[in-house]
Amino acid sequence: MNKRYIKIALALLSLVGYMQNVVFASETAANGAKNSTSLRQKTVLEEYKDKECKDMYETFAAIDHARDALSLLLKLAENMGDHPVDSTENENTTIYSKIIGNIDIGWLHVTIPSASKYYDIIKELWDFNDKQKSGPKFINGNVARLYSKYLILFEKLNIDGNHINSKKRYALGARIKQTNDTFVIVCPTRTLNYIGEINHETDLKEIIKNTKSIETGIDPEEALTKLADNIAGFVVKRGEDNQVHVTYINAVTNPK
Template sequence: MNKTYIKVYLALFSIAGYMQNVTFASETETVAYNCTKHGTLRYKPTSVYDQYRDEASVDLDEALAVTNYARQASDLLIKLSEVNVQDYSTYSTENGNIIYTKKIGNMDIGRLDFTIPSSSKYPTVYRQYWDFRYEKNPDEKIIQGKVVRVYCVNTALFEKHNPDPNYTPLKKIYTLGSRIYLPEITVIVCPSRILNYDGEINQETGLEEVYKNQKLFELDIDPEEALNKYGDNLSGFVIRKGDDDQVHVTYIN
């Protein structure tokens, strides 16, 4: 089992453990808004905005560029969640969930499918999984990293450190997280797709052109092939409100 495969495997088991232990937050938050002009900081203040005032961005051109960039990842995650897993290897978790894994070229794809009883929990699920507020303990949230820019309640840029031990000191990397909400399906793009940017990001850093110049996924080909050709990590949740009174969740890494 190679190192990359082990990382994917451990990430999926970590998510599976989170699903087993998570206690859903109370449904007191307002309905989520996507990154439109009515969802920016000037129009819809929330606790997230209150916590990250210094990281707030009101540049609408940059917000549009970042939304288009995030939408690409969202579209690919949906396509990957619809792939037949018949030729995937399977592993069972302690709570009965099944982890699916497959190696495609140089990429190791992992997938975890599970259901949550009662479709009424759909809003609670997409809020809980996206919650990255800083007062929560790391083991209480999935979205990790230091927030360096907030575009709207559903889109934020995170600072992390490259885990490669060959980098000394650790190199700062930047990665976007987003939540794209629809009444029947929500996609949460976890901050795992590294931004091709070598500088350090602060309040004065303009990123519109950076987002526009990022490498794109080829969405008109097989989704597994598209991920392999892209050659970088992508992870996230596809959350569906089912017709069978359940919430169907697929996590892909």
């Protein structure tokens, strides 16, 4: 199981405990909020105005790129636990890990009580710009280009958590509403084939379009093998059982 997956797994388990406390203390928190004053944080658009993409066609290419990754993550989430090599279960948590060729893939499924906290959980996971967060972040990386507040190109020096590489790497992060009861947070998508600096003059639309595509119509694990790249994200579902179900998927391709 790769190091990045382990870090996220521990953070997610902390989130479970945090959200359980939130549920039990929601009334107290609400009362406290009425009496507290805090400094206003800048919005994402205000803070990263200089990173905003003005090219509509590049934005469309980024949306398509993120949606390809979304489709694969949803399929992998549905296949969670099919013939796992290793698995662990308890009352609220299920962990699976599996090696497919040179791909190390892990699934972590947690159940959080109270569907009323659905949007709070999504906000906690999409935390790249949370300056006040004291614990570990789920999404790390420097903002390189802003397509919208929920679609961002991140600069990462170390995407997979195993192999330190001084070259800059770029991958998209996206928060996508699939249905009223399902959100998918993709971060990172497959890496862009670009290692230079990014500024206002950098045209990325062809680079995004020419990134290796994800095959559809085949088994998701086969598609992952053919992709031969890293991909990770969260599938968050609001269940009819008054619970929120969070599945974290992390697939890392290890060099042969």
